[in-house]
Amino acid sequence: MNPTRSQLTQLRQRLVLQAFCRGAATAGVGASAGTLAWALASPATWWPWTLVLWGIAILAAAVWAVATAPALPEVAAWIDERAGTCDRFSTLLEFEALPEKDAGFYKAAREECARFLAQFDVRPWAPWVFPKQALWMMAPLVLLALVEWGVRPMWQEPEREADATTVAMAEQLEQMAKKAEESESPEMKELAEALKKSAEQLREEAKGETPEKAMLRELSALEEAIRQAQAAANDLKELAEALAKSEATKEAAEALKEADTEAAAKGLEEKAKQMAEAGADDPATKEAMAELEKALREAAKKMREKSALAEAAAQAAQAARSQNSRALAEALSQLGQTVRQQRKGSQHSKQSMQQMLSALRDMKANRDSQGQGDSQPGDGVGRIAMMMPGNNPGQQGQMGESAGEMPGGQPGSEMDQGSKDSPYGAPAPKAESGQQSQLQGLLGEGESLHTLLPAKPGEEPAKAGYKALYEAAAPAAEDALQKEKIPIGSRPYVRRYFEAIRPKQ
Amino acid sequence: MTNQPEAQAEQFRELFCRIQTELQKRIVGQGDIVERVLTALFVGGHVLLEGVPGLGKTMLVRALAEVANLKFSRIQFTPDLMPSDIVGTNLIAGEENSRKFQFQPGPVFANLVLADEINRATPKTQSALLEAMQEHHVTVGGVQHALPEPFLVLATQNPLEMEGTYPLPEAQLDRFLFKLKVAYPTADEMHTILDRTTAGEDAELQAVAGDAADLLRWRAFIRQVPLAREVQEKAVNLVLATHPENAPEGSKARRYIRYGASPRGAQALILAGKIFALLDGRFHVAKKDLEKAALPALRHRVILNFEGEAEGITTDEILQELVKTL
Numbered sequence: 001m002n003p004t005r006s007q008l009t010q011l012r013q014r015l016v017l018q019a020f021c022r023g024a025a026t027a028g029v030g031a032s033a034g035t036l037a038w039a040l041a042s043p044a045t046w047w048p049w050t051l052v053l054w055g056i057a058i059l060a061a062a063v064w065a066v067a068t069a070p071a072l073p074e075v076a077a078w079i080d081e082r083a084g085t086c087d088r089f090s091t092l093l094e095f096e097a098l099p100e101k102d103a104g105f106y107k108a109a110r111e112e113c114a115r116f117l118a119q120f121d122v123r124p125w126a127p128w129v130f131p132k133q134a135l136w137m138m139a140p141l142v143l144l145a146l147v148e149w150g151v152r153p154m155w156q157e158p159e160r161e162a163d164a165t166t167v168a169m170a171e172q173l174e175q176m177a178k179k180a181e182e183s184e185s186p187e188m189k190e191l192a193e194a195l196k197k198s199a200e201q202l203r204e205e206a207k208g209e210t211p212e213k214a215m216l217r218e219l220s221a222l223e224e225a226i227r228q229a230q231a232a233a234n235d236l237k238e239l240a241e242a243l244a245k246s247e248a249t250k251e252a253a254e255a256l257k258e259a260d261t262e263a264a265a266k267g268l269e270e271k272a273k274q275m276a277e278a279g280a281d282d283p284a285t286k287e288a289m290a291e292l293e294k295a296l297r298e299a300a301k302k303m304r305e306k307s308a309l310a311e312a313a314a315q316a317a318q319a320a321r322s323q324n325s326r327a328l329a330e331a332l333s334q335l336g337q338t339v340r341q342q343r344k345g346s347q348h349s350k351q352s353m354q355q356m357l358s359a360l361r362d363m364k365a366n367r368d369s370q371g372q373g374d375s376q377p378g379d380g381v382g383r384i385a386m387m388m389p390g391n392n393p394g395q396q397g398q399m400g401e402s403a404g405e406m407p408g409g410q411p412g413s414e415m416d417q418g419s420k421d422s423p424y425g426a427p428a429p430k431a432e433s434g435q436q437s438q439l440q441g442l443l444g445e446g447e448s449l450h451t452l453l454p455a456k457p458g459e460e461p462a463k464a465g466y467k468a469l470y471e472a473a474a475p476a477a478e479d480a481l482q483k484e485k486i487p488i489g490s491r492p493y494v495r496r497y498f499e500a501i502r503p504k505q
Numbered sequence: 506m507t508n509q510p511e512a513q514a515e516q517f518r519e520l521f522c523r524i525q526t527e528l529q530k531r532i533v534g535q536g537d538i539v540e541r542v543l544t545a546l547f548v549g550g551h552v553l554l555e556g557v558p559g560l561g562k563t564m565l566v567r568a569l570a571e572v573a574n575l576k577f578s579r580i581q582f583t584p585d586l587m588p589s590d591i592v593g594t595n596l597i598a599g600e601e602n603s604r605k606f607q608f609q610p611g612p613v614f615a616n617l618v619l620a621d622e623i624n625r626a627t628p629k630t631q632s633a634l635l636e637a638m639q640e641h642h643v644t645v646g647g648v649q650h651a652l653p654e655p656f657l658v659l660a661t662q663n664p665l666e667m668e669g670t671y672p673l674p675e676a677q678l679d680r681f682l683f684k685l686k687v688a689y690p691t692a693d694e695m696h697t698i699l700d701r702t703t704a705g706e707d708a709e710l711q712a713v714a715g716d717a718a719d720l721l722r723w724r725a726f727i728r729q730v731p732l733a734r735e736v737q738e739k740a741v742n743l744v745l746a747t748h749p750e751n752a753p754e755g756s757k758a759r760r761y762i763r764y765g766a767s768p769r770g771a772q773a774l775i776l777a778g779k780i781f782a783l784l785d786g787r788f789h790v791a792k793k794d795l796e797k798a799a800l801p802a803l804r805h806r807v808i809l810n811f812e813g814e815a816e817g818i819t820t821d822e823i824l825q826e827l828v829k830t831l
Contacts, residue, residue, distance in 0.1 A: 073735070087733060087791040087792055088791075090736070091733040091736070091789045091791075094733045095731070105510050108514070108788040109787070109788035109789040113789070
């Protein structure tokens with residue numbers, strides 16, 4: 001390439017670079033403004049889109065600079081106009097392309113131009129100039145910096161504190177889970193897992209915008225799970241009662257009542273085998289079939305709809321009705337397998353589940369009525385919980401650490417006058433702030449009143465009206481005195497207790 | 506004259522400078538005028554000199570004729586001047602028995618013709634000169650008579666005395682290569698003029714320009730100077746821009762011009778540009794050469810409209826604006 005062309009090429013490159021810088025600055029203004037708008041609209045996602053916007057801006061500037069790059073004759077005209085070269089670049093560029101370029105004046109003109117331009121430096125005529133548009137780019141960026149690090153922290157809501165009530169409820173659920181885990185019943189162990197998961201969920205939702213909704217949601221889900229488990233237990237109970245009505249299946253019924261599903265299943269299978277061997281002509285078999293058919297049909301109606309046990313029972317009833325011993329044998333065998341699949345120990349966990357259900361309902365009710373009624377400041381007690389889970393009937397409940405021993409005597413003994421000087425036992429030390437206090441006692445077969453009053457550690461107004469609480473609990477206590485097998489000698493103490501805690505008017 | 510363009514160009518520059526130097530012995534100042542007149546001489550174009558009396562217009566032409574070794578004639582235009590007074594006439598001449606019409610050439614038959622106060626003659630007389638300027642021949646009695654080459658008309662006109670004058674028609678104006686406005690001398694120049702003209706005789710001038718044949722050869726040489734398409738485009742755009750329909754939006758040309766320059770204007774620009782390029786040491790015409798020639802070459806070819814004349818706009822203003830804009 002001859003020197004003049006190389007000079008023009010060098011100049012062209014500089015001009016293209018300058019155009020790119022100007023274009024990038026101009027596009028950068030738009031990208032900056034777009035970044036600012038995005039940051040204001042979507043504070044969490046503006047960073048990655050900033051890179052995209054700037055990438056697009058730079059790419060567009062590069063494409064524009066290349067697309068609008070001037071041709072060499074245009075560059076020659078550009079520099080001739082500015083540098084006072086008397087059109088030597090343009091003339092030389094044109095004359096070199098002519099066929100007569102080496103003749104006469106053309107040659108003389110080319111040589112003269114080349115001599116002049118050989119000493120000419122094009123670079124000072126295309127210096128790098130800071131694009132003025134870049135100054136405009138700073139405005140949105142400065143605003144963005146102010147918004148992001150100056151103003152936005154003021155705009156942003158302070159991090160939510162975990163809702164204390166929700167956290168307290170989560171802790172309650174964790175305790176319930178712990179108790180349920182101690183049970184041998186697989187159902188209770190499953191419920192324990194469900195309780196743990198709900199507690200975790202509540203802890204996560206405690207900082208959310210609607211912890212109350214999360215609480216109610218979890219409690220409802222747990223309630224439903226417990227109800228399902230109870231229904232399963234109820235199905236087995238119905239089946240046991242149905243099987244007990246027939247002599248042929250009495251043994252299996254007894255096993256079921258003992259919650260021994262394996263034994264019950266074996267019993268049914270053996271009976272099925274016997275019936276199949278005896279045949280349908282055996283009058284005893286026919287009678288047994290008739291009894292069984294009726295009982296199983298009734299039981300199936302009482303069971304959960306479409307449950308495996310109900311269907312198996314209905315099929316067995318149908319088979320018994322058909323007086324087909326072989327069919328009945330198969331149906332009983334199937335029923336035995338279905339029974340085997342049910343959980344062992346459902347009967348024993350029924351009580352625990354009922355207690356859990358009651359506790360959950362109380363938690364829901366108290367959440368709904370939070371903040372209503374008279375309130376009295378707590379005495380440094382972290383939580384107030386009256387939850388009474390009992391694993392088996394007849395098992396004595398256990399008092400919490402803050403309570404003394406229970407009065408002596410067995411339930412039903414009218415001679416019991418109590419064995420201690422104070423029926424209330426030794427005074428309980430005051431619980432430290434944040435410590436959980438629980439009263440655990442014996443839960444009878446009848447109704448019970450549970451109240452869960454979670455509160456934050458430290459002094460805080462009570463969450464439930466004391467008067468309302470007393471007015472709900474006192475009559476229930478009196479009613480219990482009349483109905484429960486409480487020693488006569490112990491009854492005045494209960495009455496005296498409620499008198500002592502009657503709210504002052 | 507050697508054959509190499511560089512050497513020839515150098516000779517031309519030297520000759521030009523010599524002529525200028527010689528003329529400066531008689532003409533004080535007026536450097537641009539002298540350069541333009543010489544340019545017209547070497548290009549082969551006519552010049553219209555406009556200036557008040559006493560500025561040395563006639564002296565310039567006389568001195569040029571002396572220096573260039575050209576035949577000079579002066580025609581004083583008056584209202585009663587007849588065309589035959591310019592071009593010549595047939596006269597009866599000869600012995601009593603052999604008398605016949607003989608053509609008697611008029612003062613136009615010279616290399617350098619000074620048409621003094623050309624605007625004082627009637628249009629009929631002016632048109633007689635018109636043919637001579639354009640065709641380089643005159644027709645008398647149906648017979649064409651060629652004018653000597655080179656033939657250059659330098660016409661003068663007085664801008665003061667416009668009463669009783671006949672402004673040159675556009676067609677005749679268009680035939681002048683340049684219209685030069687002779688400015689009043691400065692105080693220093695006045696001193697010099699007085700020193701030279703009131704003490705002693707006029708300086709002796711030498712014929713340094715060769716002869717008429719040399720002049721014609723130089724004309725042919727000058728026409729060889731090339732120009733780039735880009736530069737020629739400038740000349741074309743400049744001439745086209747003098748037309749109101751092609752003038753830039755909002756320019757004075759669009760507003761005040763009635764008629765723009767003809768292609769002769771572009772020719773004048775190019776030819777003058779070639780000489781200016783050579784004088785500048787170049788072998789190609791540049792845009793700045795055209796810009797230098799723009800005013801003298803175009804000012805007389807642009808006709809103002811009534812609004813322009815009423816507002817006192819001059820063609821020089823319009824042309825200067827166009828030169829800057831384009």
